[in-house]
Amino acid sequence: MEKVLVAGATGKTGRKVVQLLKTSQYFRPVAMVRKESQKAQFEKEQIDTVLGDLKEDVAHTVQDIDKVVFAAGSGGKEVVAVDQEGAKKLIDASKKEGIKKFVMLSSMGAGAPQKATELQEYLEAKHKADEHLRESELRYAIVRPGPLTNEKSTGKIKLGQRLGQDGSISREDVAQTLVRALHDDTANDKTFEILEGDTLIGKAMDKISS
Template identity: 30%
Template structure:
């Protein structure tokens, strides 16, 4: 029997899209879900739910102990000003727990502007999101130094539009672009069992999407009304 996939950050956004794609091809999926989060769609999909918070190392260990996994997918993010950051502390807990559990394959969503890709983003992005990107860099470095079989995908701007099917992953770390979350999820799923992607950091962009996020254009975030 094929081993399953463990997802962190799977109740919404890219993580939920990953769960949908995996269940559509009948992969066994387990998702760590916070107590206060709605897991109804995941349950409908047939995913196994483990309740807990990625900020709690005991809960992360329990998630890895709940099944037999060939890979873990980390789509954790955080809000500006949020402390502690799930995508730093949570990533550290996932990395350490994976090593203890013998799960070597880890796939993570980061962001263009992290690590060696600062030159890909506009000065306004660094002005507003510089602290977040530095934290993303820390999260990347923790995985890079873990000795695990990692793949990191860095999206730039993201939309909730339907999948276009034209998104690509490239190793040009100066490339900025936009991608639909559904397409980002498809790229992640493609990478899971592709050994050629191990040890790689990709920028995930859709050449068919030509608009730029406000910060990349040098503008401020639109004011909320």
């Protein structure tokens, strides 16, 4: 079983990733938390935790880890410090530690932030973090969902390099896509956008993996 560090484990999407990993036969989650007080919610479910702040040194968080999911975000408050530089820091630490795969939760629009009419600073930060990952020589998958909802999972998505259309997607379906991307034979060194659609997540991911 591979150990997967989840950065942003206390967030809405990160929490769903942790729960999916907990029930997986392939992966075991390690929740990265910023405060000692956040450990209890995971430890009562027998989920391992590690203390780490993306604004500080994070080298210790990837020790004895196989793969990483970056689902952290500052909620628009510290996009450069967390969403950009924090991600870059974790990417660098992962490279040094020989992490097998790094799955990045990015955002639709991060491919061309200059075209955005809103959230430009956020998309610019995500763009820079994504580019850093692409240049890192780590095996990666960069997942760029449209606007996130708290609706129930449909288990179906629309997937493409540039979807260029309106839509949204549930956090549950995003979490399922991130976990699917962790597999060794899935979406290696691929960047793609996702929205709610009519193709099963597994099938959509298989298409870009071949």
